[in-house]
Amino acid sequence: MTGRLVVVGLGPGSAAQVTPEALAAVEASEDFFGYIPYLDRLSLGPHQRRHASDNREEISRAEQALRLAASGGKVCVVSGGDPGVFAMAAAVCEAIESGPSEWREIDFSVVPGVTAMLAVAARAGAPLGHDFCAINLSDNLKPWSLIEKRLRLAAEADFAMAFYNPRSASRPEGFVRTLALLRELCGDARPILFARAVTTAQETLHIVPLGQARADMADMRTMVIVGSSRTRIIERARGPILYTPRGIPDEAAG
Amino acid sequence: MTGRLVVVGLGPGSAAQVTPEALAAVEASEDFFGYIPYLDRLSLGPHQRRHASDNREEISRAEQALRLAASGGKVCVVSGGDPGVFAMAAAVCEAIESGPSEWREIDFSVVPGVTAMLAVAARAGAPLGHDFCAINLSDNLKPWSLIEKRLRLAAEADFAMAFYNPRSASRPEGFVRTLALLRELCGDARPILFARAVTTAQETLHIVPLGQARADMADMRTMVIVGSSRTRIIERARGPILYTPRGIPDEAAG
Numbered sequence: 207m208t209g210r211l212v213v214v215g216l217g218p219g220s221a222a223q224v225t226p227e228a229l230a231a232v233e234a235s236e237d238f239f240g241y242i243p244y245l246d247r248l249s250l251g252p253h254q255r256r257h258a259s260d261n262r263e264e265i266s267r268a269e270q271a272l273r274l275a276a277s278g279g280k281v282c283v284v285s286g287g288d289p290g291v292f293a294m295a296a297a298v299c300e301a302i303e304s305g306p307s308e309w310r311e312i313d314f315s316v317v318p319g320v321t322a323m324l325a326v327a328a329r330a331g332a333p334l335g336h337d338f339c340a341i342n343l344s345d346n347l348k349p350w351s352l353i354e355k356r357l358r359l360a361a362e363a364d365f366a367m368a369f370y371n372p373r374s375a376s377r378p379e380g381f382v383r384t385l386a387l388l389r390e391l392c393g394d395a396r397p398i399l400f401a402r403a404v405t406t407a408q409e410t411l412h413i414v415p416l417g418q419a420r421a422d423m424a425d426m427r428t429m430v431i432v433g434s435s436r437t438r439i440i441e442r443a444r445g446p447i448l449y450t451p452r453g454i455p456d457e458a459a460g
Numbered sequence: 461m462t463g464r465l466v467v468v469g470l471g472p473g474s475a476a477q478v479t480p481e482a483l484a485a486v487e488a489s490e491d492f493f494g495y496i497p498y499l500d501r502l503s504l505g506p507h508q509r510r511h512a513s514d515n516r517e518e519i520s521r522a523e524q525a526l527r528l529a530a531s532g533g534k535v536c537v538v539s540g541g542d543p544g545v546f547a548m549a550a551a552v553c554e555a556i557e558s559g560p561s562e563w564r565e566i567d568f569s570v571v572p573g574v575t576a577m578l579a580v581a582a583r584a585g586a587p588l589g590h591d592f593c594a595i596n597l598s599d600n601l602k603p604w605s606l607i608e609k610r611l612r613l614a615a616e617a618d619f620a621m622a623f624y625n626p627r628s629a630s631r632p633e634g635f636v637r638t639l640a641l642l643r644e645l646c647g648d649a650r651p652i653l654f655a656r657a658v659t660t661a662q663e664t665l666h667i668v669p670l671g672q673a674r675a676d677m678a679d680m681r682t683m684v685i686v687g688s689s690r691t692r693i694i695e696r697a698r699g700p701i702l703y704t705p706r707g708i709p710d711e712a713a714g
Contacts, residue, residue, distance in 0.1 A: 215582075217479070220481070221480070222479060222480045222481035222484065223479050223480075223481055223572070224479070224480070225471070225476060225477050225478070225479055225574065226475070226476045226477075226478070226480075227474070227476035227477055230476065264706070288574075288578045288582075289582075289586075290578055290581040290582055290586045290587075290588050290589060291578070291588060291589075292589070292590075292706065293589075295581075295582070295585070295586035295589060295703070296586040296589025296590070296703050296704060296705060296706045297706060298586075299585050299586050299589070299692075299694065299701055299703035299705075300703075300705050300706070302694055302701065303692065303694050303703075310694065310695075310696040310697070310698070311696075311697065311698070313698070314698075314701070315582075316581075316582035316583070316585070316586065317582065318477070318574050318578040318579050318581070318582040319574065319578075320479065320542075320572050320573065320574060321578060324542045324544055324545070324572040324573075324575060325572050327544040327549075327570075327572070328469075328542075328543070328544055328549070328569075328570035328571060328572040329570070331549070331553050331570070332543075332544045332549035332550040332552075332553050332570065333544075334544050334545060334594075335544060335545070335546070335547075335549060335550025335553070336546075336550070336596070337593065337594065337595045337596060337610060338593065338594055339591065339592065339593035339594070339614075339617075339619060340588075340591065340592055340593070340594075341591045342590070342591060342706075346707070347706050347707030347708065348707055348708040349708075352708060355617065356591060356617045356618075356619070359613045359614075359616055359617035360593075360613075360617060362613055363593075363609065363610045363613035363614060363617075364610075365593060365610070438553075438557065440553065440556055440557050440564065441564075442564040442565075443564070443565070444564070444565070444567070444568075447553055447556065447568070449549070449550050449553035449554075449557075450550060451550060451553075451554050452518070452546065452550045452551060452554070452596075452601050453600070453601030453602055454601065454602040454603075454606060
């Protein structure tokens with residue numbers, strides 16, 4: 207008997223940013239897999255079961271969830287933010303592809319959410335208002351050489367850049383190198399935004415020029431956005447607005 | 461007397477993807493500015509006023525909204541998807557920066573939403589599960605030379621690519637050129653996803669190899685996603701899953 211598996215995005219933290227679709231998917235599920243802090247955000251009933259796991263165990267979590275769904279379970283895998291951006295949706299797909307053929311018969315779906323970079327951008331103004339890229343800086347899953355190549359090409363394309371997982375406790379030197387490279391590519395004046403724990407009571411936002419950015423301004427709860435060459439700051443008594451205009455005049459295009 | 465202005469993202473179309481935060485911001489506002497189809501998605505009370513405008517009038521709409529907010533209004537500017545991605549948040553910021561100084565005193569905020577590329581990616585599987593970029597293909601706001609440069613660099617960086625506004629009725633030849641360039645850069649076998657009117661009753665999704673993609677597969681309600689070199693299709697009786705694995709093994713990194 208084949209069951210179903212839904213991967214649900216809970217948004218960046220605030221209950222006010224969880225969609226009705228996500229809440230309905232949670233309510234309709236019986237077994238919940240996920241990283242502990244995300245499971246802690248759910249209000250579960252007595253018939254609903256938690257299967258918590260650590261952050262590094264994405265593939266084994268996906269496989270456990272798929273095994274239970276294949277045996278008829280109503281399974282929910284939870285992610286913060288959007289599950290399709292550097293999160294559990296791809297991990298479940300990887301497990302389906304390499305797993306037994308019956309896993310392809312599972313009713314599999316993904317419920318999107320507000321991903322961290324959009325919640326952060328909204329708080330700051332509109333830094334992603336023009337073409338941009340999203341890069342996972344964690345080097346657990348790819349070599350530094352590829353991160354460096356992408357940073358160089360993204361800067362040449364003049365994308366605004368959103369960075370997920372900028373700084374890991376185990377490999378803090380990676381973000382030091384990233385900041386040094388960004389200063390070389392974009393110059394010391396380019397604005398960089400550090401946003402921590404956005405939409406929660408611990409939220410902080412700091413905009414500084416790249417020349418003043420230090421690696422310890424980020425931790426694993428921080429999202430970092432670097433502007434394009436056209437990103438601007440509007441100074442106000444209420445605090446700065448960071449935004450990237452929608453268009454580029456012909457004469458300014460490289 | 462200074463009022464407030466909130467820019468609200470209504471998500472891609474389904475009411476189930478509108479956040480409680482967005483609904484609360486609508487309820488707390490009295491004057492609504494936006495493109496007609498987005499205003500039509502609101503359930504307004506008798507004390508709430510619509511100020512509809514055409515899609516091309518973003519700056520004049522922003523200025524009208526700011527004038528009303530500066531005179532004490534409770535103003536809401538609505539966007540589909542997320543207002544920070546190729547939408548009204550940046551237009552309002554542009555107007556604030558170039559407008560009278562009292563506009564900087566307005567209580568200005570942005571409420572994020574589920575942007576189209578994330579809703580589309582969720583429906584397809586997880587094509588944006590690894591590093592990606594988002595490019596607005598409308599050439600109203602930037603020259604083709606810059607779009608071409610960004611496509612070349614994004615392909616070299618091996619980003620998955622999400623395209624907003626792929627094909628305008630007034631300039632359909634731009635998307636013909638885009639597809640020809642993508643075939644040159646990524647090869648005929650690379651998967652491309654056309655998703656139209658996602659989360660609505662008219663939703664359609666088609667995944668084809670780039671060699672079979674035709675410009676008329678997209679219109680202004682279509683979001684297009686092109687995979688990276690590592691994006692995969694899982695064939696199933698239930699229909700294909702399109703996804704990009706989270707990591708890249710060291711030996712495969714260019």
